[in-house]
Amino acid sequence: MTPALNEIESMVWKAARGAGLAWGLAEEMAQAARFLADHGFDWAAPVVDCLAEVERLQGALPPPVERDGTWVSAGTGPLSPALCGPLLSDLAGTITIDNPLRFGRMAEPLLLLPFAARAAEQLHHRFRLAWPGAGFVCHGCDLWCTAEIGLPKAAEGIVFSLDGAAIPAMGKVERSPGRQPIADHLRLRLEHWVHRTYVPASLESRLAGAGAGLTDND
Amino acid sequence: MIEAETVAAVGLRPPDLVMRLERLGAFHQTRLSFLRAMLRQAKREGWAFARPTWRIDARGVGVAVYTVKTPEHLYSLVCFGHDLPDELRSDRVIAEAWDATFALYDGIPDEAEIARLGANVPKQEAGRYQPSDLVLSRANRSVRLFQHVVESLAAGRQPHRGKVEEVGYLMRTTAVYGNGKFGIADRDELQQRPEFRNSFRAEMLTVWLIRSFTLDLVEHLARMRAPAAAIVLEPDLRRRFGVGNATGLGMAPFLVRHPLLIDRWVAAREEALAIVRAIPEARPETRARFRQVLGRARRSLAEWRTVDTIQARRVAALLADLARLEAELERTDLLAQHRPWDAVYRWGEANLSLEGQEYTVTLLLEPHGAEVDFLADRMWTDEAAEFRIDGGITCGALKAVIARDYAWALGIDFDRAEATARFWYVSEEKLEPRLGERAQEPGAGLEHPLAIGRDVAALHRDLGTATPGEALAIFLLRHAQHRHVVRRVQMSARHPYAEVRDNLIGAAVRPIDLLRCKLSFFGATRFDPRSDRWVRISLFPGAPFPETLAADSEDDWIYAALNEPAA
Secondary structure, three states: OOOOHHHHHHHHHHHHHHHOOOHHHHHHHHHHHHHHHHOOOOOHHHHHHHHHHHHHOOOOOOOEEEEOOEEEEOOOOOEOHHHHHHHHHHHHHHOEOOEOEEEOOEEOHHHHHHHHHHHHHHHOOEEEEEEOOEEEEEEOOEEEEOOOOOOOOEEOOEEEEEOOOOOOOOOEOOOOOOOOOOOHHHHHHHHHHHHOOEEOOOHHHHHOOOOOOOOOOO | OHHHHHHHHHOOOOHHHHOOHHHHOOOOOOOOOHHHHHHHHHHHOOOEEEEEEEEEOOOOOEEEEEEEEOOOOEEEEEEEEOOOOHHHOOOOOOOOOOOEEEEEEEOOOOHHHHHHHHHHHHHHHHOOOOOOEEEEEEEEEOOOOHHHHHHHHHOOOOOOHHHHHHHOEEEEEEEEEOOOHHHOOOHHHHOOOHHHOOOOHHHHHHHHHHHHHHHHHHHHHHHHHOOOOOOOOOHHHHHOOEEEEEEOHHHHHHHHHOHHHHHHHHHHHHHHHHHHHOOOOOOHHHHHHHHHHHHHHHHHHOOOOOOOHHHHHHHHHHHHHHHHHHHHHHHOOHHHOOOHHHHHHHHHHHHOOHHHHHHHHHHHHHHHHHHHHHHHHHOOOOHHHHOOOOOOOEHHHHHHHHHHHOHHHHOOOOOOHHHHOEEEEEEOOOOOEEEEEOOOOOOHHHOOOOOHHHHHHHHHHHHOOOOOOOEHHHHHHHOHHHHHHHHHHHHHHHOOOOOOOOOOOOOOOOHHHHHHHHHHHHOOEEEEEOOOOOEEEEEOOOOOOOOOOOOOOOOOHHHOOOOOOOO
């Protein structure tokens, strides 16, 4: 199946909720997935990995805590981008040249990129998001990739900073001209979570249905 | 800016007045409504229309293609006619077969594309689509009218005008899908095109062309039945047919889930009203035009038929209101005063029902196209552009914003059972939004986030336990459950008409008010509620056809009554 962007957003919104995220965080995950798909990145694998962890912890992700200027997990595992992406976005307006956001070990760091890009777009700032093996510059609506994108399952030493350097000459990431298919096994995982958000019919709901009791064929 | 100064002269109506469900549920079409704005644009830009393909048999089965040429693009409505047994015909969105199915296509489809569409469009939700497919829809014949019209025309006579008036359409759509559904084009892409930038323009174009198909179809079927005797519809009567639409709960959450869009729609209407109210003097021709439209509206509204007793009472009250407005204009010098339109509005506010007040808004905009029509091009937004939460502000600051903008929510006692009697959910069986009874039905644990008032009140309570100077971002790490309403509160602070200011889960909530509001922006008329959860309407009755649009004199067809042939 090759989904439309709106189908991706809608599916991830419900899947994130079904996996256990709060509605507001589910909205953020949905927007992130849409952004990655729109820019030609593989969005489905990192989203499914991230939501699998949400499900494993029954939605109770250990929150990030700030220690010595770095956000680290209050639990034993790596940080979750489901919490750190929104945190990065929330705090993007407060960082200064000398005061970047630093994150400790984080799962699926690519999921931070949409939040950095959105913040750049909405605040009209130039931000840099980097971890060992990957670097991005976001300026307004534009996005550059400044290093070969390593897409590790987890990374350490992630830095989100205001960027004072010159606009990179190369590596501009354009919006994807076409749609990408989603692998069946990933779609099925997402649909499984989506399904959990639906309410099965009951006798009461059937009687109260939207058109119950009235002819609609005239 | 003149416009800003003008608006400031009388001010916009406050959101606490406008954004109440009861008032939103009394909105009527205006000249800013999408279908009227779409037709004005089509006429202004000289869109060209054709019907290059008509392969429909004597039962109505086959394919037809209608094409549209705008200044920059070509589009086609591809129509599939089917042979549907009577017992399968249903207005419910969950049906699986229809009398006709449609796709608005980007370009002109070749035979291979028609074949691809033919393998999918008749299956609607069960088909799969591509970015070249822009809108998807389906419709069923009106049992009451369709056959009567075919039989009459085949017998060489015009159909009974009373029956046409009673039903108003030959087919009813039960869904019009856009924005990426089932793989069709994303709205992001359509928004790049001038003709489709504003809300629901592609959908309105689709329905307008469906109207042509339904009329061509009855005339074709009559001709196939009696080639020698059959006649076509007399032009004035032909024009009276609209397209029916049955809309249910599926549409209700839309206004709540798109706060920035509803703000743009309502703000355009309110800015238009403020511009008109601020006009210092009424020119004689404008006064005459206002009285003329008022008279025509009264005749047209007198043809509004509904089976719903509440709506029937409201229509009667509206007609009485308009009679009183007309009498008031005869009796007094309202229109000779300084700011005469403001005087009319204020008189309405003091003397008329909510239906009457909001219809007065419709009437006030009507003779002022030159002043307000530009606002129809502002009824869209980039929702993603304001998605980010500003987590740098303090909890105290957010609490103050809530106290200012959400007093309506903070004033509700959500500990009372009736304040939370309902819950919105998505049904597994129907895959559609539904409204449940919290105390009687299972599933409240899967409630969708439409209980804005309750959730903002809970956020406000928890903000009270935080240090006022704490950054919102830090508060949200502890309280992720509030994140969806924090976003709304921040949006509403910038967009005053973003929020429906009523409790959407109270025992007294009438979902139909949300449907009616949205449909009024589409330009629907003749609302005919079938319960408090679904409604039938008509789109485009009285409107010109593609082949008559260029010669049409004024954008006032919406006030045409059956007993007053359109000019």
